[in-house]
Amino acid sequence: MTMNTDRPPDGLWSVVRVVSLCLGFMVICQWAAAQVSPTDSLYRQEIDFGQYLLNSQQYDDAALVFAKLDTATVGQLDKSQADSLHFLNGWAYYNLKQLLPSSEQFLQVSGNSTKYHASRFFAAYQLTYKEYYPQAAGVLNDLYLGEDSLLAELRSLQLSGNVLLHRNYKEFEKHANGFTYSYYQLQKEEENLQKAYHQLMKVKRRSPFVAGLLSAVVPGLGKVYAGKPKQGIASFFPIALLGAQAFENIHKRGIKNGFSIFYTGLFSVFYIGNIWGSALSVQIKQQERYHEIDHHILFDLHIPLRNVFGN
Amino acid sequence: MEIKAQTTAQRFLLHADSLFQRAAYNDAAIAFERAIYAAETDMELYHYALLQKAYTYKATGNFTKAFNTLQRTDAATMPDSLRGVVKYETVLNAYLAGMFKEAEFELLQLEHQYPNDTAQINELLFLKILVQNELQQWDNAKQSFEKYLALHHLPPSVAEDYYAFIKNPRLRNPEKARTLSTFMPGVGQIYGGNIGQGLISLGLQLGLLGFGAYNIWQGYYITGFASGLALFQAFYFGGIENAEAATIRKNKEKIARYNGRVRFFVLEVEGGE
Structure with a gap:
């Protein structure tokens, strides 16, 4: 019977339970935070530093920092960490106009990353620039774009330019037929590619x-x-x-x-x-x-x- | 929190310093940048790291990068202890990078902002002479040089000797050389100080003209016209262009010789200290 009097009323008891649970959860969280692996802290530190270098346009140093981080953490990063690293490294090389190393980094960004589409498109563009036409087309064709019609049209644009540079006029017509000219980001360039196509056709073949x-x-x-x-x-x-x-x-x-x-x-x-x-x-x-x-x-x-x- | 950030920056700085001492300059440059990035509110460390980073670039002969790094310093927050050396290195690297206008600007800024800092102004006097020489401000350079001589207890007559060329620098007007060669082939080159080129130009033109005239006189009209006169006119117009280019080249050589003599003297004095 004494137990009953000692025991707090049910309402209060539940509050105590909730509070103690919360406290326990916080303790666990702090413990987990203290358990950040040395790789994680190195990664965080170097990514922050590299981004600072990118922002201050010290691209060659940024590329060096990312490349060193890549070799230091090989096989130890989780997927999203590796994705960010490759994307940033690709971006550094892109700004240094080292197009092939940049593509190599961009192509390692996985499909889970928010930067996936940007990475693939930039990689394909750089491969096109370097005249690796089939490889660039392959990258673009393998992209899963879902319902995104802007990206789908962007892909058509990139592919049409690719085949035009490759002088495959039949393929160009196929892609260009899909141009809607309805996106302000693409409209002018779609028109320009059509123009370029007509100019190419007009280049006189003399003997x-x-x-x-x-x-x-x-x-x-x-x-x-x-x-x-x-x-x-x-x-x-x-x-x-x-x-x-x-x-x-x-x-x-x-x-x-x-x-x-x-x-x-x-x-x-x-x-x-x-x-x-x-x-x-x-x-x-x-x-x-x-x-x-x-x-x-x-x-x-x-x-x-x-x-x-x-x- | 701030103490922790500072220790991180200091750790980076120590590491960078050790790389610099091992002459691993490329790695040291990034390591100093890391310290700059981590410095946050520690302005002394921030500026010290910038200065050290500039030293790594200077050590690899990259004076433009060194200058640009020093331009990132902020006079308002820089500790007084670093101000002198940062200014010195800024002027020196600008001079070494061939950015003479920038070097002049830095020197003027120093004299304007710290007119009483005679120690620093005197320390940079030798660079001021060299910079003014390169900008062909020879009257100003001579004045600086006279001050420099007085400062080092050297006879003032040296200035008269080393800047004697001011009275007659014998720099020739390229436009005038052009005009001379237009009316008297080869004379423009000789006026500009290129006697050999002038004589060759004159000889070639006379020879071709003679060949043309002789052939026409002998009845070989086409040969006389095409081989003699056509080639003559090519060398005639070429000679006019050459008179101008050769005069400009010769002027540059003279300027380099005047400045080189002063530079050699000043660096001897500086090196002897």
Whole structure:
């Protein structure tokens, strides 16, 4: 009976129970916090320091810190820690314009990470830039995007640029047919890629043989045909003058005279050299044009990534 | 909490210092940055680490980076004990990096903010001379040099000798060289101090002109015109360009010689102390 009087009333008892449970939980929490492994604290410290370096634009030092952390903690990090590390390391290399090391880091970010999509898209872009077209397309095609229609369209854009750089026009048309032009982040670049496609189609395919033949008839005409009119005119005059001098000397001094031989030889070297040069200039002109268009395509692939992923 | 943060920063600093002493400069630079990052409110440690980081860059010949690191210091929070050495290193690294305008600015700032700090102003006087020399402010440089000589109890006549060139620096106007060569081939080069080039230019042009004229006189009109006159005009216009470029080059050589003599003297005095 005494027990009954000693015992607190039921309401109070339950409060005491709750409080003691809470206290116990807090003790456990503190104990757990004290049990942070040396790897964890090293990781925290180095990630914070690395992010500080990134923020203050000391990218080379940041990359070094992340790379050292990677080797020091190999196999000891949990998935999310490893993801953050790879993403930040990729970001440091990206800012250093070391595109392949950056892609290598980005591609190690796993599907659970919030940075997964950004990592894959940036990796694919950098592979495209480095002309690893099939690999870049593979990265993009393997992406699971769920219901996200913006990212789906971004993927179409990246793939269309990829195949355009690869000169696969049929594939480009397939991707470009899916453009909706409805996202402000992508709209302008979608239009630009269409433009680039038409420009590529219009790049004239001229024959080096015809260029050489034209320059054999009239020195420099082959270069005009190739699309370099100024060079054509500039090479016509010296050759014409050399030819005229050879003619004059042969005509007045006879073909066996030293002057005649000298001028005829000089003329022949320049004349034949110009034919060869005209044939080459066809390809040079074409490559210049392709290079210019490709540069614009890469630019239009890059900008939406910065727009969509907000960096 | 603050005590704990400080000890972390100090631990980083000790580690960085040991790397620096082992001449592991690349690692030391990052280690000092780590101390800077961890310094939080400890301004003395913060500035000391920045200074040390600048030293690691200086040790590897990266004077621009050293200068930029020192630019991160903050005069308002820097302890007085570090102010002098930070200023000295800032000016020195700017000079070594070839950033003479920046070096001049730092020196002016010192004289403006601390006009009574004669010890530091005198300590930096030798750099001031070198910087003013590089900026071709020779009158100012001479004044600084006279002060420098007085400070080191050297005869003031030395300044007259070393800056004698001010009266007649024999620097030639590249534009004038151009004009001269336009009307008298080769003379522009000779005016600019390039006698050999002037004679070659003149000789080539006379030779080609002669060859052209001779051929035309002999009835070889095309050869005379194309080989003689066409090549003559190429060398004529080339000669005008060359007169200007050669004069600019020669001027640079002269400036380097004037400055080099003073620099050698000043560094001898500094090294002898």
